[in-house]
Each structure stands twice: as C-alpha cells, then as structure tokens.
Amino acid sequence: MENKNPFVDKIYNFEDRLVRFAGESIFFSRDLEKSFENEYYKNQLIRSSGSAALNFGEAQGTLTDKDFIFKLTLVVKELKESRNSLKILDYINEGNEKNRAYLLNETEELIAISSKMILNKK
Known part of the structure; x- marks a missing residue:
C-alpha cells in the first residue's frame, strides 16, 4: 500500500467505514x-x-435496542x-509508519462513533 492516506475521502455511512477499515487493515x-511476531499481530488485526x-452488520438486524x-x-x-494490535506494531516499529x-x-x-451510538440508544 502506498503512503497516501486512504481515509482522506470521507465516508458518512458507518458500515462502509468499518468495511474500509477492515480492508485497509488487510492491505x-x-x-x-515475515516474522513470528508480525504474523501473530497481523492475524489479530485482520480478525478484529x-x-x-x-x-x-449483525447489529443492524437486531429486533430490540x-x-x-x-x-x-x-x-x-x-x-x-x-487498536491494541496497531499500537504494539507501532511500539516495535513494524509496518509503514504513515499507514499505521x-x-x-x-x-x-x-470507537468514538460506535460508543456514541451506544449512548444514544440507552
């Protein structure tokens, strides 16, 4: 992935932002x-x-608040x-610094958006 900020284009749909975040995490x-440590945190980042x-996506199909x-x-x-996987990779200086x-x-x-959504539903 090049050093261009992939998040410069604003997406206002939360689901689309989550999808882009997951995709950019893969990139x-x-x-x-390749190292044992990088493989571990890479897999964690991709999964989370x-x-x-x-x-x-599942939340959108729920019936109750x-x-x-x-x-x-x-x-x-x-x-x-x-975030923690990225912070660890940042601490050990792995991966492209700007993309990280x-x-x-x-x-x-x-995190801020989803936390606010929770507060708004309470």
Whole structure:
C-alpha cells in the first residue's frame, strides 16, 4: 500500500467505514515483513477489524435496542483490540509508519462513533 492516506475521502455511512477499515487493515498487514511476531499481530488485526464490521452488520438486524447495544459493544471491543494490535506494531516499529498512523486515527474515530451510538440508544 502506498503512503497516501486512504481515509482522506470521507465516508458518512458507518458500515462502509468499518468495511474500509477492515480492508485497509488487510492491505497494511500484507506489507509487514515475515516474522513470528508480525504474523501473530497481523492475524489479530485482520480478525478484529473484520469482526467489527461483521458485528455491526449483525447489529443492524437486531429486533430490540438491548440486542443492538450488545452487538455495538462487541464492535467497540473488536475495534479496541485492533487498536491494541496497531499500537504494539507501532511500539516495535513494524509496518509503514504513515499507514499505521492512519489506521490508528481511524480506529479512534470508529470507537468514538460506535460508543456514541451506544449512548444514544440507552
């Protein structure tokens, strides 16, 4: 992946942002050097970023606010896991620095949005 910010184009649909985040996490992971450590955090990042998008898809099909809130809490959990994987990769200076920063920033925004959605449903 090149050093262009993939998040510069604004997407206002939350599901589409989650899908883009999962996809960009995959692109970022593909460029990591092969090592045991990188493989571990790469796999974690791919699973957790994708799971956030998938759980939001399930949230849209819920029948009650309680179920919606539960699914959204899973989205937040998976986004926080993604953030931690990215922070560890940042700490050990793995992967493209700019792309890592873009992903970390997007993770923070997605966590804030999904947390606000939960508060609005309570």
